[in-house]
Structures are given as C-alpha cells and as structure tokens.
Amino acid sequence: MATVKVHDKYKWKWYQKFYFISITSGMLVTLKYFLKCAILRQQATVQYPEEQRGYSSRFRGRHRLKRDEKGRERCTACFCCMWVCPAKCIHIEAALVPPEKANLYPEDKYAKVFNVDHLRCIFCGLCEEACPKGAIYLDGDIPKPFDNRDDFLSTKDTMLDKEGGPIIGTRL
C-alpha cells in the first residue's frame, strides 16, 4: 500500500524558535487581568455556588418543552425526536385531543406521555434538530445527580415550560 503524505510538519521560522512572541502575548493576558484586579478592583472569579456564571447559548442542558405565544403546547407528538434519538431515551404516547381541551393544543394530536430518561440521554441535541415544531430544546439546567433512579426520568410535568413565547429557532 502506498502512503500518501497529506501533511508536512510545520517548519519554524528562525525568530519563532526563540518563543519570544508567544511568551509575550501570554504574559500580556496575565498582565491584563492583574491590572484589572489590582487597579480597577474587578474580580476574575465568582463566588460559586452562591454566584454562578451563565452558560454559552450553545450549552446543552436538560430538555425543556416549549409553549407557543398563545400558551399552547408546541409538541404535537410527531415522534420525530423519539425516532432520531440515538440513545432511545425519549418515550412518547400520542392521543387525540379531547374537544374540551382543544384550546390548549394547536393540533388535534398531543403527547399524552412524554418521558425523557436522563440515564440514557447523551445530550447530543439531535431531538432539538429533528423537531419540526420547535417544541423541544436542551436549554434547561445542567443534569444533576440524584440518589434515586426514578428522579432521572423527566416527565411532562417537570419539562414543560410554564409560559410560552416565540419560537427559539436554531441556537447559535
């Protein structure tokens, strides 16, 4: 078998071999924070756990089920997330919306049962991508440890948002 060389080792320039530029740029960062803390009295750390830093908008936490602007559940039990889930952690049971509850759901099909097993979930975010209705997002809190297996099973009661809002769309 012939070997195809796809990458040549980077040849360092003579001035790069002194590491002078790299060390200086690194020290500048240190100097910046030193000046911030020492002169401007700005702290670089937070008082965890009383104080917590926000996560990036791309952070994938626990699942939240969304409601639309009118406060109706967005999920229509299309089973797309259940089908795409590589860990098979989502369990949905669909049902016909009873006429007296028709104002609570946008369509005539709703998820009677919507469970996510967090012991199985790998937080890959494919359910979020597959959802055609923007109903499920992994924008909840971080997955916490529990001392009980049952607590890892998120049901609709715990996942469903109380208030609705506009569709989030793709998270960047």
Next chain:
Amino acid sequence: MVNITVDGQEYSVDEKKNLIDALKDVGIHVPTFCYHPKLKVAGLCRLCLIEIEGVPKLQAGCATPVKEGMKILVSSEKIIKAREAMMEFQLINHPLDCPVCDKAGECKLQDYSFSTGQASTRYKEAKRFISQEVVGDNLLINHNRCILCLRCVRFSKEILNEESLERTQRGNNTVIACVKPGENALISHNYQGALSDICPVGALLNKNMLFKSRVWWYEKTQTICHGCSTLCKVTANVKNNEVYRYMPPENKEKDGYFICDKGRFSAPDFSKNRLYHFMINGKKKKSTETYAELYERFKKSGKVLIIGGTTESNEDLQKISEAVKLFEKNNKNTVWEFKTEDYMYKGDWNSQIDFLLTSDVRPNSKKAKEIAGDNGADKNSLKKAVKDADIIFVINELSAPFSYKTEDESALAENMVFQFLEENKGWDKTVLLTTHNNTAAKKANIAWPIQSFVEKDGTYTDKTNTEKKSAKSVKPPEGLKNSGELFEAFIETLSQKEAIA
C-alpha cells in the same frame, strides 16, 4: 399494442389500458390523485395534465384514450409549470400538518408536493377550518386535509354499491359527508380500512389505528392474510416484532388492490396475551413433563379425538395426518373432526359475504377437509365424540383471532368447541394446542403453545384450490414449535417408551 411517442421516444403500449397505466407499464410515471385503476375516470385533480400534439390546451391524461401514432409530452416545461400550479391549488386549504397526520410517509400529496410542487405558496388568506368528524364506526374524516378527489365516494358507489359518502355543498365549501339514511347513521361496512387506504391524503383515517405508529417505522413482509379462505395477498406491517396491520400487496395489479377490514386489523391479536410455555392444569410445566403425563393417559386410552386443523398450514396438516395414521395402527380409535363452527356443518363453505370476504373464516379449511375427510356427520356426533373420547386434541380452535378477539375474551365461551367441552366435562382429557393464554388454556388438562400464523412459513390452500405461501413476518421465541412439530415430538416420546410401533 399501439405505438405512441412520449417526449420524443417511441413506445409500444397496450391500447386497452388507461393512458396512465399504459405509461406506467413502460416506466413513465404520471402523477395523479383522483385516478385509480379500479375506479371510473373522474378527471378531478388535473395533476395528470399532458400535452398532445395537435391539441391546443393541456389534457387530463387519465381521460385521454390511447391511439395509434399519438404524440404526447409528459415532462415538458409547460407541463411541469402546470403541475406546479395544480399542486399550489391542491394545497390552498391543506393544513400541511404532516407531523400530526398518520398518512405521512404513504401520502401521495406529500410525495407529489416534494417532487412536483413548489417550495412556497402565494396564498395569503386564512385557510378554511372545519373540525374533524366521525363518519364510520372506525372512520374519521378530517375535512381540512381533503383535496376532493372523490376516490372514497366512487369506491363506495362502484365497488361496494353503497351510497354512504357524498360530496355536499359547492365551490370552496365543498366537503365530503356521510349521507347514510337514518339519524346519526355511521358507515359500518367492512371496507373502512380500504377507504382510508384509497384516500391519497390523510383525510380519512381509521380510529383504531389513530396515532399508534408512524408509517416509516414498519418493516414490510409480503405474505397472505389469515382472515378467511380467500387468502388475499397482503403486506404485513411489522414494528417491534408485532404485526400492526395488513396493507394491500406490493404488486397490486396482479394480487389485488383492496383488502377487507377483518383481515387488515385482526393481525395484532397474534401478539397479545400469548402462551409461551407448556401447562398442566393451568400451571407452568416443562414440555417433557406434559409428554410424560400425556403418555400415561395415552397408554390407557382407546379413543382419541382430534378437533380442528383448519387454521394450520398444509405441512402441519400432513404431519398431523401421519400421527393419526400411527395412532390407528396402534389400535387407538382415532377420529379427526375438522368442523368446528356452525357454518361448516351447514356446508356453507364458499359463499361470499362481500367481494372479498367469504363465510369460511379459517385460512385452510379446504386442505383440512381433504386430509381429515368429511364424513358428513352432524353436530351431535361431535358432541357424542367429545363425551366418549379418552383424549381430545384441540388444534388452535380456541385462540384469537379465529374464535374471538383478544379485547373480548367473553366471545370465547360462545365457541361451539368450548361449549361442548364445558358441557361434557371434557377439559380433564383435553390437550389444547393454542397460541393464546386464555381461559381455555387454563381450563384444559394440558396446554401446548404453538406458533401463530404470522410466525411461520407455510403453504395454505384457498377457496379456489390454489396453494399460496405465507411468509414469516414475526420472529417467534426460540424453541416455539408449530402444531405438526409438537405431534412429531409427542410421537417420538411414545416410540422411545415403546408405546407405539
């Protein structure tokens, strides 16, 4: 055969066929909604528009007769634009709720919207909304999704000769309504599944399958239906090793376009409340224990009665008949009575209930009749035989869906064999070969689990004496035998103990 030119290519097609079908034969697909090979041409959807040389306007392909030397265009720019416009029309009031709709995946509107439609619509007005209605005891209509192809109306009229569905009102307000005479009368015929199947969109849906599954989850097996002696060829839709429903076969032109509801929806019964272990008096036992127990009885007995066999495949029947011959050889008075229901005693074998379903609701009674032999005895002789027999083998006669539905086990008690066994205290001497863990299995002295119809390959003989092959669509648990193999295993035990020669 005539020669026609399609898009500049010459083809030789069958002039007796409709243009759509004739073009399909040579591999040209013309999209249609309202056209169905078994129904009269209506020309409503206008999606099959074609350009004919010498005709200034576009013509509906389904309503165009095939003529020698005809020159047509089916994929010119003009046609593609016309189809796009027609798709836009069809989708004006369609809610596009594919995630919710059960038809998604086998929906023609979905397919053609992707292949021939546009990505967006120019329609800005509010779509009409009419709430869902129940029109049959197993049928729902969603007016919003309907594209008014009238396939359902024509199917009821032309195939079923029943005026139950009709289009009412006019123009934009047109809806399909149930017009069956009588107050709140619902459609109750045996083809509600076929109606929802023939609907090219998700307007007509079956209540019992509503939201149970999605189409793309099914694995498909080409097999035959167990429902009656017609043995229609069907496609079994399997999910999680469970048959959800039967659908019409892949090769519709050869094997038929429609199947009835009785067959379509009864397959799930094969996977509910199953018996997977051997039992003695309702208690779980090993197979060898039941053989030993039966051997003790068999030694003492003189008369053996075998009831049923009309549900088993030709191969199994052959094995059972060999067992019967062996019993007789060893001085056991063996009677095989395959008739188990009233209609069988009336000799009502082949009368058609409708154009598919026969009165004979067992898949293989023709072969059973041939092998077991019809002695012309009446019901009383069976009653007497049950009383006199020392061992009674009941082959798959008290299991679903043949004698009852799994939702309604009380119907089992109305079965003739069940009643005879009850009346004559026959349970103590009964060996029940069954697929279901029901009251009968618990009452019987010995219960043997067997493979159900969908779990085995087999040959069956239909009402016209044609042999049809059924394919294994569901994987049975390892070691589960069918009735023929069980008889073989029992005989092997007997011969080991030198009870028979």
